[in-house]
Amino acid sequence: MKNRVVHFEIPCDNPEKTTEFFAKVFGWKFQQFGNEQYWLAVTGEEKTPGINGAFMKKRDPSQPVVNTIYVENIDETAGQIESAGGQIVVPKMPIPSVGWVLYFKDPDGNIHGIWQEDKSAS
Numbered sequence: 001m002k003n004r005v006v007h008f009e010i011p012c013d014n015p016e017k018t019t020e021f022f023a024k025v026f027g028w029k030f031q032q033f034g035n036e037q038y039w040l041a042v043t044g045e046e047k048t049p050g051i052n053g054a055f056m057k058k059r060d061p062s063q064p065v066v067n068t069i070y071v072e073n074i075d076e077t078a079g080q081i082e083s084a085g086g087q088i089v090v091p092k093m094p095i096p097s098v099g100w101v102l103y104f105k106d107p108d109g110n111i112h113g114i115w116q117e118d119k120s121a122s
Helices: 015-026 074-083
Strands: 005-012 029-032 038-042 052-057 066-070 087-095 099-105 111-117
Touching: 005 015, 005 111, 015 029, 015 038, 015 052, 074 087, 074 099, 074 111
Parallel strands: 005 052, 066 111
Antiparallel strands: 005 066, 029 038, 038 052, 087 099, 099 111
């Protein structure tokens, strides 16, 4: 699973309305993550091709859809991103009991995430 896209995030002005749309049209299942304005999306059966993701309340009007890549070592990968001409735009932050995430721009300006699993993250 190393270095594969494992998650997507779709920012929405009205996440409740948008998740309802995707549930009706595609049959996706949603569950709010705690009290956060963040809804986890299950897009299909585990044994079929594809990934799951999340819908979230927009934090900025120009916030893009983001794909997140699983990595074994987020700090090492962040260094490789910068060495290869990328730019860290949101520094490493914990997702308690889940892991670490950060967001970066590739040389073309597209934003992506990287994620390292770490149940001790806090």
